[in-house]
Amino acid sequence: MGSCGFLVNVKRSEVVAAASAQEHWLPMSNLDLLLPPLDVGVFFCYKKNNDTTSIPEKNLMTTPTESMVAAVKKALAQALVSFYPFAGEVVQNRLGEPELLCNNRGVDFLDAFADIELKDLDLYHPDTSIHGNFVPFKKQGVLSIQVTELKCGGLVIGCTFDHRVADAHSANMFFTAWAEIAQAKGTATYTAPSLRRSMLNPRRPTTYDAAIDDLYVLLSSLPPPKEPKASDDRLLSRIYYIEGKEIGQLQSMASYNGCRRTKLESFSAFLWKTIAEGSCAQIKKVNLGIVVDGRKRLKGRDNEEKKFSMQNYFGNVLSIPYAEASVCDLKEMNLEGVADMIHACIEGANKEDHFLGLIDWVEEHRPQPAAAAVYFKNSEDEEAIVISSGLRFPVAQMNFGWGMPDFGSYHFHWGGQTGYVMPMPSVSREGDWIVYMNLLKKHLDIVESKSAHVFRPLNPAYLKMNKGCWM
Template sequence: MDSCDFTVSVKRRDVVAAVLPLAEQLLAMSNLDLLLPPLDVGIFLCYKKSSNMSPESRVTVLKKALAQTLVSFYPFAGEIVQNPLGEPELLCSNAGVDFVHACADIELKELDLYHPDFSVHGKLVPVKVRGVLSVQVTELKCGGLVIGCTFDHRAADAHSANMFLTAWAESSQAKPTTHLPSFRRSVFVPRHPLQHDESIDKMYVLLSSILPPPKEIEVSKDQLLSRIYYIRAEEIDRLQFEASKNGTRRSKIESFSAFLWKTIAEGGNDLSKGVKLGVVVDGRKRLEGREDNNLSLQNYFGNVLSIPYTQASIGELKSMTLETAANLVHSCVEAAATEEHFSGLIDWVELHRPNPAIVKVYCIDANDEAAFVVSSGQHFPVTKLNFGWGIPAFGSYHFPWGGQTGYVMPMPSVRGNGDWVVYMHLMKKHLDLVETQAFDVFRPFDSSHLNLAADD
């Protein structure tokens, strides 16, 4: 059988609501939530056959635990509506989560996870048709199980989704929830008078001011595709070593981002064209000082993100060392990793409401060879997602977000040995380039990388 050519059959469709009755309420979006366009994010977790539970029993456990978890994570059981200004807000109505129980005529080891557009998208990760969250649990021919979730990014970022998944797993094992979510929006109240650094004007742009894409981009025959790679810990360490010379020490994500930035530039022939690199920065630790009671935002549910970006021409990237590129990435991230930056971003959104805005790295122009965003998934809690039958054999985000800008998310391998799983959504020509220029780093994901021995 072709590892992408398999059939998924629906056994049952349900709507799972919170197990306790919840009063309907409106939950306003924070100013940082308002920077997110309508985007759906997927996550999927693959489990091997359980020796003591049938697939049906496992699905029953998941549904029951989901209903319990939605009591605390009630926005996921709601829907997004528009307020009188045309801005989105969360209607927490307990309308429930679409829950599909399906089966697929393929074994886990046969899944082509290297090509998730064909093996995962719409097959194992559901396409959300309503609400904030959709779930699909798929039985595999080998007795394995895939849990696929799709959620609206406007309601939650990866940190929030990770909290939810961990709580769901804990509920499945009748354990107390380690991190109960907080929806306290007061920490994002803008200052008066409003103030922001001019750097934010260079990072974000109002949607109303974006010009139509030039014809050369509209007629591009290339397309964005998703692929999943495996990177060994020693390769990551090597990149970090090469990026950390002359007394500096760059993080692994900075070193990796700089390496990918340079690699993509190697394929360009027009040395004057640019390559934009955005890096997602989580503002939770940066904003804790805004509350008098030193509120911890580690339990905050919502979006607390900024995406600073840097750019350089193909000629510049080809000539610079990995260390120099990593220094540029570090400077880009460092400028946004402050309380003042996030406070200024909150004020900037307030200044322009209700006009929607978007990060500029998402806007490709005729002078760009490429643009992509790296989001660190190093806190993806894959080894904690034991629903009662062991940790996953594999887990990954799936985020084919459209447009012309790429998206890259490195995550820890389930093996816990420092290896990475890297989800990449880039132009086909850039993915092919990565595989030819850096084949020793990016290994196409295959069944040998599954942690089929995992039981804990």
């Protein structure tokens, strides 16, 4: 591997299975079935560990890095006992729908070395520096992991998982449990996942609001995809940081008369309006999708179900409503008005009835595959982006025994035409955000030309990497 001026050499490739497991089938929930076969990446960067006494199970016959890799691998096998869907395989049933075969096939685990130092790693351009180099391509199974030692002694842990099996909330549960087990604290306090699929069973009889027909589409109803033109814009990834004071300023601009918008609503409004203001004359409409997690809304429908908290549920509990507006309207509206549209969009989906209706909608259309409508253009003069909150991303908790990461980010490299944006907390400066963007190049150009004071390219100075290996 290697496409960015450095080489990544895989020293060892193996499969790590759960320490104990029992084979069985686990059906996908109706909400899982709304996810196409997309792989999601995530990575954590650690500076060189000079305190070798803190490394779990350090062996005098091994190097500190070898001991770190061994600790990560051992904890993985133990974490997979509870999070066993990550050790399985996605297969098709007789109806052509995906199902999860929990057969303890295991996780592909790569031990690698890269001849580059952390301070020289271009995190601002993750397509060339991170993708395929430190975040592995998933070939089989549900989850793949790569641990890469760098020339300076730093470490990068990259993971790729099947989105049909887990959303970000579920993955975050796994990451924190994995790290806690590696610290060998004795008594584990991590949240055990719930795989109780009955929590998301359809109602009898099924019923749903007609508005869901506008939010989700059957793939069979879409026209055949057009052959891409050589001149077509393409999605590119960038990573920025936003200072806390700028986020606070956006929130103040989007709030009014005692109506205080959330930081995510304010950020989303600013980005939506910025892209619209820079759009060319041929684009008449820009749609904005917001990923909504339904865990806090779904409470269970009988006493037995209510014993189980949806906060522990492992799987997908997502809806992607979207707001649509003309470029002309977005240009003329102030930030308060744009934030109002986003708030209304979120509130419309942030209800138990919405998620129960979405489950029922899928049930009525099975086994036909469906997906969120915001990902598909209705005409050539409209575009869309989707924003998902990663503000609960547990980067500070990813301590395997040698300290928290100095940087972490999701990496959503899906290759469609709809942009994807995820803000996450910064570990470099409290209150700041790290923002991962996978947008059309022209949209990135708009963001950087019109809002450079807000979106600042991630650089070694911000991450304090300018001296040695993040020291």
